[in-house]
Amino acid sequence: MDFHTACEKAKAFTKKPSDSEFLEFYGLYKQSTIGDVNIPAPGALDLKNKAKWDAWNKHKGLSQDAAQAAYIATYEKYAPKYA
Template sequence: MDFSTACEKAKAFTKRPTDEEFLEFYGLFKQATAGDINVDKPGALDLKGKAKWDAWNKHKGLSQDAAKAAYIAVYEKYAPKYA
């Protein structure tokens, strides 16, 4: 399975992953597509934005290819639960 296929299949999950699982996908997706985080950290009142920023920042330094492979692995881990 390639990265774009895993992305499409993850978007088609029939049930919504938990917030924690969603952030796992989000952080790896952003690292795979944009590389290291390149935006300022949101303010303390923006809880959703801060959580997403933290999820992406957690993968700082990971190559885009490694992030794609990790995203596929996360998809395969959760697919039986949500697909």
């Protein structure tokens, strides 16, 4: 399976992943498509965007290829639960 297929299949999950699982996907997706975080961290009171920024920044330094492989592995881990 390639990265883009895993993305499409993850979007088509029949059940919604938990917030922490969603953030796992989000951080790896952003690292895969953009690379290291390139925006300033949101303020501490902006909890949702701060959590998303932290999830992305957690993968800083990971190559885009490695991030894509990790995204596919994450999809395969959760697919039986949500697909």
